[in-house]
Amino acid sequence: MLSAARNILKPSVARTFAAGKAYKHTLPPLPYAYDALEPYIATEIMTLHHTKHHQTYVNGLNAAEEAYASADSTAKKISLQSHINHSLFWKNLAPAKEGGGKLVSGGALEKALVKDFGSVEEFKKTMNAKTAAIQGSGWGWLGYDPVAKKLEVVTTPNQDPLLSHVPIIGIDIWEHAFYLQAR
Amino acid sequence: MAHTLPPLPYAYNALEPYISEEIMVLHHTKHHQTYVNALNAAEASYAKASTPKERIALQAALKFNGGGHINHSLFWKNLAPSAAVNKGNGGVLRDGAFKQAIEEAFGSLDNLKKEFNATTAAIQGSGWGWLGFNPSTKRLELATTPNQDPLLHLVPIIGVDIWEHAFYLQYKNVKPDYLNAIWNVINFEEAEARFNEAVGGSKL
Numbered sequence: 001m002l003s004a005a006r007n008i009l010k011p012s013v014a015r016t017f018a019a020g021k022a023y024k025h026t027l028p029p030l031p032y033a034y035d036a037l038e039p040y041i042a043t044e045i046m047t048l049h050h051t052k053h054h055q056t057y058v059n060g061l062n063a064a065e066e067a068y069a070s071a072d073s074t075a076k077k078i079s080l081q082s083h084i085n086h087s088l089f090w091k092n093l094a095p096a097k098e099g100g101g102k103l104v105s106g107g108a109l110e111k112a113l114v115k116d117f118g119s120v121e122e123f124k125k126t127m128n129a130k131t132a133a134i135q136g137s138g139w140g141w142l143g144y145d146p147v148a149k150k151l152e153v154v155t156t157p158n159q160d161p162l163l164s165h166v167p168i169i170g171i172d173i174w175e176h177a178f179y180l181q182a183r
Numbered sequence: 184m185a186h187t188l189p190p191l192p193y194a195y196n197a198l199e200p201y202i203s204e205e206i207m208v209l210h211h212t213k214h215h216q217t218y219v220n221a222l223n224a225a226e227a228s229y230a231k232a233s234t235p236k237e238r239i240a241l242q243a244a245l246k247f248n249g250g251g252h253i254n255h256s257l258f259w260k261n262l263a264p265s266a267a268v269n270k271g272n273g274g275v276l277r278d279g280a281f282k283q284a285i286e287e288a289f290g291s292l293d294n295l296k297k298e299f300n301a302t303t304a305a306i307q308g309s310g311w312g313w314l315g316f317n318p319s320t321k322r323l324e325l326a327t328t329p330n331q332d333p334l335l336h337l338v339p340i341i342g343v344d345i346w347e348h349a350f351y352l353q354y355k356n357v358k359p360d361y362l363n364a365i366w367n368v369i370n371f372e373e374a375e376a377r378f379n380e381a382v383g384g385s386k387l
Contacts, residue, residue, distance in 0.1 A: 048355055048356055052356040053356055056356070074307075078307050135243065135247040135330055135331065136308055136309040136310075136329065136330035136331070136346075137308040137309045137347075138308075157308065158307055158308035159307070159308070174308075174347065175309075175346065175347030175348050175351060176347050176351060176356060179347060179348060179351045179352065180351065180352065180355075
């Protein structure tokens with residue numbers, strides 16, 4: 001179930017085992033311009049969120065891993081978790097004019113959403129309600145439970161990655177993800 | 184009896200330039216108000232609950248919203264318009280038993296600020312930084328609480344909200360700038376009153 005996370009960070013991990021010395025995680029570039037998600041997510045938010053918040057987690061992760069022997073294992077864990085979550089996040093967003101927000105009609109995901117939630121609208125309602133109800137910082141997820149073989153909405157607190165399900169869609173509900181725009 | 188939003192002890196712009204009016208308005212009239220409303224709703228449901236399961240199911244809402252109401256009520260009172268811009272006494276710690284207790288526990292006020300800011304900035308997620316009084320050791324110490332958990336094991340002396348809504352509109356991601364700035368509006372008089380009450384001593 002960590003395979004989504006593993007894939008996101010694959011190049012770095014491979015380099016580590018090969019080189020046997022310190023390697024560096026890097027901030028993945030956004031798959032679109034900083035203003036590409038307007039008017040839904042503001043340029044100002046995307047710039048800060050990507051170049052400051054995610055970059056800080058990447059830097060923190062690299063620093064903690066370099067000093068691994070005496071590292072604060074909690075700091076390293078949090079940085080890694082946040083790096084995983086944000087890397088998934090950028091990829092699961094897309095500009096509206098490049099298909100963002102549009103679910104392929106008749107595709108496997110649509111069928112699964114209808115099967116497990118009744119309708120796509122019902123899924124969105126459930127996702128939003130559960131994500132908004134997080135008490136503190138965290139993430140809302142559409143996840144696939146490979147044992148029960150169904151899609152479910154789950155949440156994780158702070159920067160905890162989704163481990164119990166395969167992440168399909170993640171939504172950052174930390175205040176930094178929306179406060180400048182939605183107040 | 185229903186809880187109500189306590190009024191701010193000062194105008195919404197009174198903590199400028201350290202905490203912006205925009206933040207104060209949203210923080211007080213939206214965020215704190217929401218905790219009050221949700222606390223009242225949770226307590227109303229709890230009063231109607233008749234089984235342990237129903238009561239347990241409501242505990243998270245009581246803790247979150249009750250904690251939010253407690254914490255923010257303490258917060259507004261431990262802030263004050265700043266002496267640095269001639270608006271009040273915010274930021275000024277006068278001589279006395281409280282100042283002595285700070286120096287005994289931290290060496291100096293500056294060192295308290297440094298350590299407080301470091302532990303508060305290190306909170307992972309949302310939460311609160313606290314200077315508290317330990318009634319067993321009778322000393323001041325630092326603590327943090329996650330999310331809206333209230334401070335229970337120490338008497339709260341000074342609380343600082345480090346949820347992003349408390350600073351983001353003004354300081355964006357630069358938490359250290361907010362934490363440095365807020366000391367200009369910390370109400371040390373209120374803190375001293377809390378300290379004196381905790382010690383249970385006289386003010387002579």
